[in-house]
Amino acid sequence: MDKAILKVEGLSVRFGALKAVNKVGFEAQRGHITSVIGPNGAGKSSLFNIISGAIRPTGGKVLFDGRDTTGCTADQMVRAGLSRSFQITNLFFELSVRENLRLAAQFLEHGRGLLLPTGHSRRANDRVDALLERFALHSRADELAGYLSHGEQRRLEIATALACQPKMLLLDEPTQGMSLTDTQETEALIRELAGDDLSILLVEHDVELVMNISDHVVVMHQGEKLADGTPLEVRADPQVQAAYFGEIREPAHA
Numbered sequence: 499m500d501k502a503i504l505k506v507e508g509l510s511v512r513f514g515a516l517k518a519v520n521k522v523g524f525e526a527q528r529g530h531i532t533s534v535i536g537p538n539g540a541g542k543s544s545l546f547n548i549i550s551g552a553i554r555p556t557g558g559k560v561l562f563d564g565r566d567t568t569g570c571t572a573d574q575m576v577r578a579g580l581s582r583s584f585q586i587t588n589l590f591f592e593l594s595v596r597e598n599l600r601l602a603a604q605f606l607e608h609g610r611g612l613l614l615p616t617g618h619s620r621r622a623n624d625r626v627d628a629l630l631e632r633f634a635l636h637s638r639a640d641e642l643a644g645y646l647s648h649g650e651q652r653r654l655e656i657a658t659a660l661a662c663q664p665k666m667l668l669l670d671e672p673t674q675g676m677s678l679t680d681t682q683e684t685e686a687l688i689r690e691l692a693g694d695d696l697s698i699l700l701v702e703h704d705v706e707l708v709m710n711i712s713d714h715v716v717v718m719h720q721g722e723k724l725a726d727g728t729p730l731e732v733r734a735d736p737q738v739q740a741a742y743f744g745e746i747r748e749p750a751h752a
């Protein structure tokens with residue numbers, strides 16, 4: 499089996515004249531945490547959108563788990579074993595925590611995630627119970643997702659992405675808007691999740707978190723890959739220092 503679970507080659511997407519992602523290539527190894535960092539508008543979410551099948555690339559290739567998945571739909575990618583969370587929350591606020599998880603857990607068994615009567619799938623229900631436990635959401639199971647705290651919603655979103663039993667999890671800014679405590683808990687959770695059965699691809703603004711937990715870091719800037727390597731390697735890269743670390747130390751411009 500190939501050590502790389504994901505290979506991206508010359509990936510590009512244009513929005514009109516804007517090259518949001520421009521010939522980006524990197525590999526993510528099985529069981530590793532691979533992170534993508536870069537300033538606002540660097541193309542990180544667009545890169546995620548291509549890999550996860552939300553948008554089609556205008557050039558290049560995505561190879562996932564030994565298959566060419568370029569241009570596959572999001573549904574096809576979930577079936578292939580790639581699941582994602584969104585930068586902006588993607589939960590059903592008017593459904594309970596348990597129903598949100600059950601929809602995702604039933605996706606694999608019933609095709610398009612139809613809301614079937616409770617107890618329809620024993621296997622899906624067992625998976626939901628395990629996730630409620632693991633993500634400390636058991637006491638909130640019957641609460642509407644819309645009533646959860648921001649931290650709980652982000653946690654539920656990761657749990658929802660995991661309910662489809664992916665081989666790779668894409669997390670787009672999972673700590674956005676979180677308190678320091680919630681951020682630290684999420685960091686520990688991500689670290690714990692990565693392993694033999696699960697590889698993680700993370701987009702995150704919290705550079706310290708990224709440097710702490712990543713095996714490999716890809717730095718993007720204006721749609722292009724500026725550098726990639728271990729956290730130490732990218733931190734030491736003069737180009738990255740100038741374009742990214744230099745930039746974020748300056749006062750924010752309006």
Ligand SMILES: Nc1ncnc2c1ncn2[C@@H]1O[C@H](COP(=O)(O)OP(=O)(O)OP(=O)(O)O)[C@@H](O)[C@H]1O
Pocket residue numbers: 513516518536537538539540541542543544545585
């Ligand atoms: N659907 C779209 N249509 C047109 N332009 C888009 C679209 N999606 C993204 N863009 C533009 O592409 C560029 C890259 O955006 P993207 O959201 O991928 O960046 P990002 O690195 O995720 O930024 P952030 O850190 O703010 O989340 C930006 O200039 C953005 O305005």
Ligand SMILES: [Mg+2]
Pocket residue numbers: 542543544585
């Ligand atoms: Mg983004």
